[in-house]
Amino acid sequence: MTITTEKILRKIKKENIIPSPRWMFVVRDGIFWCMFIISLLLGALSFAVLADLLLNHDWDIYFHLNKSFMQYVLLSIPYVWIISLLLFAWFACYDFVHIKGWYRCKVYVVVSISIIASLVMGIFFYYSGVGRQIDQILSDRIPFYHFVSLDKNWIWCNPHSGLLGGEIIDIKFDNGKMIVKDCHGNEWLIKKIMIHPNIFKIRAGEKIKIIGKELNVGEFEAVEFRSW
Incomplete structure (x- = not known):
């Protein structure tokens, strides 16, 4: 031992x-x-x-x-x-x-x-x-x-800068328009959606990102659509 x-x-x-x-x-x-x-x-x-x-x-x-x-x-x-x-x-x-x-x-x-x-x-x-x-x-x-963390709403609630995002409230393909509610609860009339073939995959209730330009208060012209 x-x-x-x-x-x-x-x-x-x-x-x-x-x-x-x-x-x-x-x-x-x-x-x-x-x-x-x-x-x-x-x-x-x-x-x-x-x-x-x-x-x-x-x-x-x-x-x-x-x-x-x-x-x-x-x-x-x-x-x-x-x-x-x-x-x-x-x-x-x-x-x-x-x-x-x-x-x-x-x-x-x-x-x-x-x-x-x-x-x-x-x-x-x-x-x-x-x-x-x-x-x-x-x-x-x-x-x-x-x-x-970077907030998408902060980026896509800038209609004056050409960036708008939110929930699709209504979409009408016959007249090429849709209604989108942004992060502040404001509703926007989106125009010229018929020129974007991918828009047919989108339904009411889904969120979307839109690049374009503000026309008037509550009106936005779409140039590009992106999924949320």
């Missing part, structure tokens, strides 16, 4: 140290495994929202807002979702290193697996439309969400 072992045994006897039951370690590992999986899942959802915001953003309309391209890019970057993605990746790594036996894996392996797992699930969520749904729900239900 070594000197170190003897010292440990004497300390155990002296301080009457009682070993913790095995079930406590099992529960502890279970909790960290759950937290690890939840962190990966939240990271994947953050990636899905981030991908939707970046890939479906209207990067070509900056001149309508009197911004340079770089100014528009800086305004459009969803910083909160980038931070969320990095934060949940860190949480996943933190939870993993508290799981029994983690030392058998190298740190870079753990980090790589966490990132790859979040990306794979995030891509699945993105193509499933989950990212867009999350962004829409947060935009509709959280008043301050537009302060931390």
